[in-house]
Amino acid sequence: MDEQPRLMHSHTGVGMAGHPGLPQHMQEGNGGTDGDGRKQDIGDILQQIMTITDQSLDEAQARKHALNCHRMKPALFNVLCEIKEKTVLSIRGAQEEEPPDPQLMRLDNMLLAEGVSGPEKGGGSAAAAAAAAASGGAGADNSAEHSDYRAKLSQIRQIYHTELEKYEQACNEFTTHVMNLLREQSRTRPISPKEIERMVNIIHRKFSSIQMQLKQSTCEAVMILRSRFLDARRKRRNFNKQATEILNEYFYSHLSNPYPSEEAKEELAKKCAITVAQVSNWFGNKRIRYKKNIGKFQEEANMYAARTAVNAANASSHGSQANSPSTPNSAGSAGSFNMSNSGDLFMSVQSLNGDSYQGAQVGANVQSQVDTLRHVISQTGGYSEGLTANQMYSPQGINANGGWQDAPTPSSVTSPTEGPGSVHSDTSN
């Protein structure tokens, strides 16, 4: 009991005496005989607390009960809470104000953008659509992959939400448990609501770090899925025969300047049921491959030239249809465009095997040219540089530098046609 005055002094020195937040009955304890009595009470309580650990369990329990029932306990408890709050918590509180984790924000944003978190809006169909658009592929072919992507994304979303729910549930349970424990303990030691709140925050932070791992894993899964989906765009499908023929017809009919305008590309794309980007790709590939191996493409060129000639012959034999003829494409060709202004197609025509176009409708004059040219070609081994005005087929569009000659870019696939029989070369013209 010798220590009692020292202890009291110590505590009052910290914040009891004259403390603005001190309860009225405690403040009154600074003077008077009643005050001396209360001091004695508080000293008593503190002494009991100090010695409680030295006692046996039963004794301690009994002492705890006695302390809990002590008439000065609430007052002392409040003071201790206040002291605690003003020292430890105020310091920690300042440190707790942390900015939001940028990594977590990135993950959240990504999950939101991919349609994994946030309200369900088609299971990330927007992302899939964007990916499909980026691929430039035709919609029909992508639809299967698209739905597959959505299904897998939906699966990821479901797993994510299930796990997230589990985490949240566990977090809530644990928080409740800890809060109950603290409330229980707050009967015997000063635990303020603020401290409990702080503890809850700590728990939430711990669980949110676990959630971040979940979010990270989910993001990785989405990225893998996305990359696989985008890789799928490399899986190409050959264009159908009809589309290839339409493109080839245009290419060989504009051989001197095989650079379709945007309009022409759009129209070709529409006719071929492919995208404009695919048309551009096709022409890019065709130009380079044609230039690299003209000889190889000669037969093909001849074939398309023949078709044009047939077209011309048809036009000729069926009277003047100069204003609206269409290229007699291969059977079943859905769309065709005028090849008339396509004089690159040589003065006359040649069939590869002689049987690809020799229909009854071929005009006699054309047939005659065919025969003549077939002869010439057979003598020259195909393409002959010696051919001049009546070149069957020549890489006339390519200049000495390996580039294409300058020629007006056709403004449209359906360019105005020339009169029947005007199958000629741009260069010769």
Next chain:
DNA sequence: TAGGATGATTATCC
């Protein structure tokens, strides 16, 4: 199954 054909992608140039 090998090899050519072909659509797509990428780096580079103008």
Next chain:
DNA sequence: GGATAATCATCCTA
């Protein structure tokens, strides 16, 4: 920004 050239990846056919 569009064209070219090289290359990749897949399709197709003998």
